[in-house]
Amino acid sequence: xxxxxxxxxxxxxxEASLKHLPLIGLPNAGKSTLFNLLTGGSRKVxxxxxxxxxxxxxxxxxxSNDSSILYExxxxxxxxxLTPTSYDEGVTVATLLELEPQYNFEKVIxxxxxxxxxxxxxxxxxVLKRVGNKAIIIINKDDDQEVTIExxxxxxDILGVPxxxxxxxxxxxxxxxxxxxxxxxYSKKDLGAESLPITPLSASYLPSSLTGHNQLKIIPGKKGxxxxxxxxxCNLEESHRILDGLQTKNFKRSGLSEKIDxxxxxxxxxGLIFFAIFYLIFNAIYSWAGPIMGxxxxxxLMTGDWIGSYLPQGVFKSLIVDALFSxxxxxxxxxxxxxxxxxxxSLLEQSGYISRAAFISDRVMSFFGLGGKAFLPYMSxxxxxxxxxxxxxxxxxxxxxxxTIMTLPLITCSARLPVYILLIGTFVPSYTVFKIFNTQAxxxxxxxxxxxxxxxxxxxxxxxxxxxxxxxxxxIDLPQYERPSIRAALKQSWQKGRNxxxxxxxxxxxxxxxxxxxxxxxxxxxxKIQGLTDQQSASIQLEHxxxxxxxxxxxxxxxxxxxxxxxxxxxxxxFGARELFVSAMGTxxxxxxxxxxxxxxxxxxxxxxxxxxxxxxxxxxTAWSILFFFVxxxxxxxxxxxxxxxxxxxxxxxxxxxxxxxLAYGSSFIVYRLLS
Numbered sequence: 272x273x274x275x276x277x278x279x280x281x282x283x284x285x286e287a288s289l290k291h292l293p294l295i296g297l298p299n300a301g302k303s304t305l306f307n308l309l310t311g312g313s314r315k316v317x318x319x320x321x322x323x324x325x326x327x328x329x330x331x332x333x334x335s336n337d338s339s340i341l342y343e344x345x346x347x348x349x350x351x352x353l354t355p356t357s358y359d360e361g362v363t364v365a366t367l368l369e370l371e372p373q374y375n376f377e378k379v380i381x382x383x384x385x386x387x388x389x390x391x392x393x394x395x396x397x398v399l400k401r402v403g404n405k406a407i408i409i410i411n412k413d414d415d416q417e418v419t420i421e422x423x424x425x426x427x428d429i430l431g432v433p434x435x436x437x438x439x440x441x442x443x444x445x446x447x448x449x450x451x452x453x454x455x456x457y458s459k460k461d462l463g464a465e466s467l468p469i470t471p472l473s474a475s476y477l478p479s480s481l482t483g484h485n486q487l488k489i490i491p492g493k494k495g496x497x498x499x500x501x502x503x504x505c506n507l508e509e510s511h512r513i514l515d516g517l518q519t520k521n522f523k524r525s526g527l528s529e530k531i532d533x534x535x536x537x538x539x540x541x542g543l544i545f546f547a548i549f550y551l552i553f554n555a556i557y558s559w560a561g562p563i564m565g566x567x568x569x570x571x572l573m574t575g576d577w578i579g580s581y582l583p584q585g586v587f588k589s590l591i592v593d594a595l596f597s598x599x600x601x602x603x604x605x606x607x608x609x610x611x612x613x614x615x616x617s618l619l620e621q622s623g624y625i626s627r628a629a630f631i632s633d634r635v636m637s638f639f640g641l642g643g644k645a646f647l648p649y650m651s652x653x654x655x656x657x658x659x660x661x662x663x664x665x666x667x668x669x670x671x672x673x674x675t676i677m678t679l680p681l682i683t684c685s686a687r688l689p690v691y692i693l694l695i696g697t698f699v700p701s702y703t704v705f706k707i708f709n710t711q712a713x714x715x716x717x718x719x720x721x722x723x724x725x726x727x728x729x730x731x732x733x734x735x736x737x738x739x740x741x742x743x744x745x746x747i748d749l750p751q752y753e754r755p756s757i758r759a760a761l762k763q764s765w766q767k768g769r770n771x772x773x774x775x776x777x778x779x780x781x782x783x784x785x786x787x788x789x790x791x792x793x794x795x796x797x798x799k800i801q802g803l804t805d806q807q808s809a810s811i812q813l814e815h816x817x818x819x820x821x822x823x824x825x826x827x828x829x830x831x832x833x834x835x836x837x838x839x840x841x842x843x844x845x846f847g848a849r850e851l852f853v854s855a856m857g858t859x860x861x862x863x864x865x866x867x868x869x870x871x872x873x874x875x876x877x878x879x880x881x882x883x884x885x886x887x888x889x890x891x892x893t894a895w896s897i898l899f900f901f902v903x904x905x906x907x908x909x910x911x912x913x914x915x916x917x918x919x920x921x922x923x924x925x926x927x928x929x930x931x932x933x934l935a936y937g938s939s940f941i942v943y944r945l946l947s
Contacts, residue, residue: 289330289341289342289343290340290341290342290343290376290377290378291342291343291345291375291376292342292343292344292345292376292378292379292380292451293345293347293363293366293367293376293379293380294306294344294345294346294347294379294380294382295347295349295350295363295367295379295380295381295382295398296349296350296381296382296383296384296391296394296411297349297350297351297384297387297390297391297394298349298351298750299349299384299620299621299623299626299750300349300382300383300384300387300391300411301382301384301411301412301439301440302346302347302349302382303346303759303763304411304439304440304756304759305382305409305411305439305442305447306327306329306344306346307758307759307762308439308442308444308447309329309331309332309344309444309447309448310329310330310331310332310344311329311332312329312762326345326346326347326348326362326366327345327346327766328343328344328345328346329343329344329346330342330343330344331343331344331448331451332444333444333445333448333452340452342451342452344380345366345376347362347363347366348360348362348363349363350363350364350394351390351394352393352394352397352502352503352506353367353397353398353401353469354469354470354473354499354503355473355476355477356473356476356667357476357664357665357666357667358476358664359664359665360476361476361477364477365477367379367398367401367402368401376405377405378405378406378407378451379398379402379405379406379407380406380407380408380409380451381394381395381398381399381406381407381408381409381432382408382409382410382411383395383408383409383410383411384411384412384750385410385411385412385413385414385417385418385436386412386750386751387750387751388410388510388514389507389510389511389514390507390510392510392513392514393503393506393507393509393510394506395408395430395510396430396506396509396510397502397503397506399430399431399432403430403431403432403456404456405456406432406456407432407433407434407435407450407451407454407455407456408426408430408432408433408434408435409434409435409436409437409447409450410434410435410436410437411437411438411439412438412439412753413436413437413438414438416436417519418436418519419518419519421518422517422518422519423435423436425516425517426513426517427457428457429513431456431457432456432457433450433454433455433456433457435447435450435454440754440756468490468495468498468499468502469489469490469495469499470489470490470491470495470498470499471489471491471495473499474489475669527752528623528751528752531752532627532749535624535627536627536630536631541627541631542631545628545631545632548619548624548628549628549650552612552615552616552619555611555615559607559611560607560608560611563607564607564608567603567606567607568603571596571603572596574596575591575592575595575596576592578591578592578596579591579592586791589787589791590784590787593787595784603772606768606772608654608655608685609654609655609658609767609768610764610765610767610768611764612651612654612658613658613763613764613767613768614760614761614763614764615760616647616650616651617755617759617760617763617764618755618757618760619755621753621755621756621759621760622752622753622754622755623749623750623751623752623753624752625647626749626750627749628646628647629643629644629646629647630643630749631643632646633646636727638731639727639728639730639731639734640671640674640730640731640733640734640735640740641671641674641675641727641730641734642666642667642668642671644665644666644667645663645666645671645675645730647662647665648660648662648663648666648675648676648679649675649679649682649723649726652679652680652682652684653682653683653684653685654684654685655684655685655686656679656680656682656684656907656910656913657909657910657913658767659676659679659682660676660679660910660913660914660917661770661913661917663675663676663679663917664917668740670734670738670739670740671734671738671740673733673738673918673923674730674733674734674738675730676914676917676918676923677729677733677914677923677926677927678726678727678729678730678733679726680905680907680910680927680931681722681723681725681726681729681902681903681931682722682723682726683718683719683722683723683902684849684907686848686849686850686907687718687849687901687902688850689849689850689852689853690845690849690850690852690853690897690898690901691714691715691718691898691901692868693853693856693872693873694894694897694898695711695714695715695894695898696711696868696873697873697876697877697889697894698876698877698889698890698891698894698895699711699714699891699894718898718902721902722902722903725902725903725934729930785847786818786844786847786851788817789816789817789818789821790812790813790816790817790818790819790844791812791816792816792817793815793816793817794812795811795812795815799811799815800812809858810858810859810860813840813855813858813859814859818840818843818844819836819840821839821840821843822836822837822839822840822843823836823839825839825843826839829842831940831943832896832900832936832939832940832943833892833893833896833939833943833947834893834896834897835881835888837856837859837888838888838893838897840855840859841855841856841859842900842906845901845906846906846907846908847908848907848909849901849906849907852901853872856872856876857869857872860872860875860876860879876888876889877889891946892942892943892945892946892947893943895942895943895946896939896940896942896943896946897939899935899938899939899942900935900936900938900939901935902935902938903931903934903935903938904931904932904934904935905927905928905931905932911924911927911928914927
C-alpha cells in the first residue's frame with residue numbers, strides 16, 4: 272500500500288481553513304440521513320491514500336450564517352469497534368486516531384442508534400478512550416422521546432461529553448447546529464494517548480505506514496485476539512451497566528421487528544421472500560429503465576446530429592458525431608438502470624432488509640467459499656460489474672474479496688442484453704414447452720443462470736487454490752426495521768450514478784475515439800465507393816480500415832468456433848462496450864443505425880452466405896457459440912480499469928481477463944462442435 276502523504280506547509284486556503292467534523296457510528300445508524308440534513312446533501316468524495324475507500328464530505332449549511340467558524344462534515348464508514356475488519360472500517364479508525372494527516376479535527380460526532388443502544392454505546396466507550404477530549408454524542412432514532420432529561424444528564428456525567436437525543440428524519444437543523452458549535456466535552460483528561468491493542472489481521476486493513484504508529488499496539492497471535500476481544504467485551508459490559516442505571520428500560524428491539532424476522536428469516540419462507548423481492552427489483556430495472564434508456568439514447572444522438580448539422584462534412588464532424596456523441600450515448604444509456612438499482616437497494620438498506628438478505632444468502636454463498644457480504648456485489652453485477660466491484664470493499668477477508676471481484680464479471684450485466692436479444696430472437700425458434708415455458712425465455716434464463724453458476728464455481732476453485740481458505744466469520748447486526756427515506760434514496764442514487772459516469776464514462780469515451788480512429792483510417796479511395804449509398808460506403812470503409820484488417824487477421828483463430836472476420840470485428844468493437852456488437856453488425860451489413868430488434872439486420876444475418884463454402888455464416892451453432900463467448904469473456908475495458916483501481920495494479924485484471932477469455936473460447940468451441 273502507498274504511504275500516507277505528509278502535510279505540507281502551503282498557505283491555508285479557504286477550504287483548508289475548514290474545521291473538520293468526523294461523523295462515526297454503527298452501520299445503519301442514520302449517519303447519511305444526518306449528513307444530508309446538515310449539509311443539504313452537497314457531497315464531495317475523498318479518496319483515502321493507500322486504500323481504495325471513499326468518504327463523503329460536505330460543508331454545513333449553517334456556515335453561511337456564521338462565517339467565523341466554518342465546519343466540514345466527514346461521513347466515515349460505519350464501525351462496530353476500533354478493530355477494523357475491512358478497508359472501510361480501517362479508514363475510520365485511522366481518521367479517529369488522527370493518523371490521516373489530511374483531516375485535523377477539533378471535534379468528532381459519535382452517532383448512537385437508540386434502537387441498538389447497547390452495541391452503539393459499547394462502540395462509543397472505545398472511541399471515548401481515544402478521543403474523549405474531542406467527542407460529542409448525538410443519539411439518533413429517539414422517535415418517542417424516550418431519553419428523559421434526567422437520563423441525558425446522567426449519560427453526560429458518566430461519559431464526560433455532551434449528549435443530544437434526536438430523530439434525524441425530522442430533526443431541527445438549528446438545534447443540532449447550535450449543539451455542534453457550542454457544546455464541548457466535560458472531561459479535561461487527554462484520553463487520546465492511550466494505545467490501541469490491535470491484531471496483525473486488523474492492522475492489515477490500515478495503510479502499512481500506520482501500523483508502526485505509537486498509538487497502535489500490535490499484539491500477535493491468540494494473545495492479540497484475546498486482548499481485542501477482552502476490550503470489546505469490557506466496553507459492552509460497561510454499556511449495559513450504564514444503561515441499567517437509566518430510568519428508561521426500553522432497550523430491546525421492538526416486538527414488531529422480532530415478529531417480522533420470524534417470517535423473513537424462516538428457512539423456507541425467508542428464501543421465497545428473498546427471491547420474490549429481488550425478482551421484483553430486477554424486473555423493475557428493465558421495465559422502468561427501458562423507456563428512459565431509449566429516450567436518453569435518442570436525446571444524445573439527436574443532440575449529436577443537431578451539432579453535426581452545423582459542422583462541415585469531413586473527419587472533424589465524424590469525430591464529434593460518431594466518436595464523441597456515440598461514446599457518450601454508450602455510457603449514458605445505462606445510467607437509468609444504475610440509478611434505479613441503487614435507489615431500490617437504498618430503500619432496502621434503510622428499511623433494514625439488506626442485512627437479512629445477506630444473512631439468508633450466507634447459507635448458499637458459504638458453500639462456494641464466500642460469505643454473505645459477497646451477496647450484494649453479485650446482485651449489483653446484474654446491472655453493471657463496476658458498482659458491484661466497488662461494493663466488494665466491505666468484504667472483510669482480502670482473499671474472499673479478490674475471489675468475489677475476479678468472478679463478478681461473469682454475472683450477466685445489462686450490456687449483454689442487446690446481443691442476447693438479437694441472436695436469440697433471430698436463431699432460437701419460439702415455441703412453448705410443457706404448455707408453460709417459451710423456448711426464447713428459457714434461453715435467456717439459461718444464459719443468466721450459466722453466468723451466475725459459473726461465477727460461484729470459479730469462486731470455489733479460487734478459494735481452494737490461489738485464495739485458499741474458508742469463508743470469513745460472518746457477523747452481522749440485524750437493525751430494527753425502519754421507514755426508508757425516499758429523499759435519501761434519491762440522493763444516493765444520484766451519487767452512485769454520478770460516480771459511474773466519472774469512472775466508466777471517461778474510459779469508454781476514450782475507447783470510442785480509439786475505435787473511431789481504427790474504423791476510419793486508412794481511408795478507402797473514392798473510386799471504390801463511387802456511386803454507392805452512404806450505408807454501403809460505410810461498410811466498405813469499415814472492411815478496409817485498420818479495424819477491418821484486424822478482423823481478417825484474427826479470422827483463422829476464431830474460425831474453429833464458427834466465426835468469420837465480420838463477427839471478429841464485432842467482437843473487437845465489443846471490448847469497448849458489449850452493446851456495440853449490434854451497431855458494428857449494422858455497419859458491416861450496410862444498414863446504418865440499427866438496434867437488437869431490427870428486422871433488417873436479422874434478415875441479413877439469416878441470409879449471409881460464405882462465398883468460399885456456400886454455407887450460411889450464421890446458424891444455430893454459430894449463434895450459440897457467440898452467446899457463450901459473450902457469457903464468459905470480459906469485454907469491458909471499464910471493468911478492467913475498475914479492477915485495476917481496486918486492486919492497485921494490473922496483475923489481477925490481466926489474470927481475470929485471461930482466464931475468462933480461455934473459458935469463453937473453450938466453451939464456444941465445445942458448443943459449436945456439438946451443434947454443428
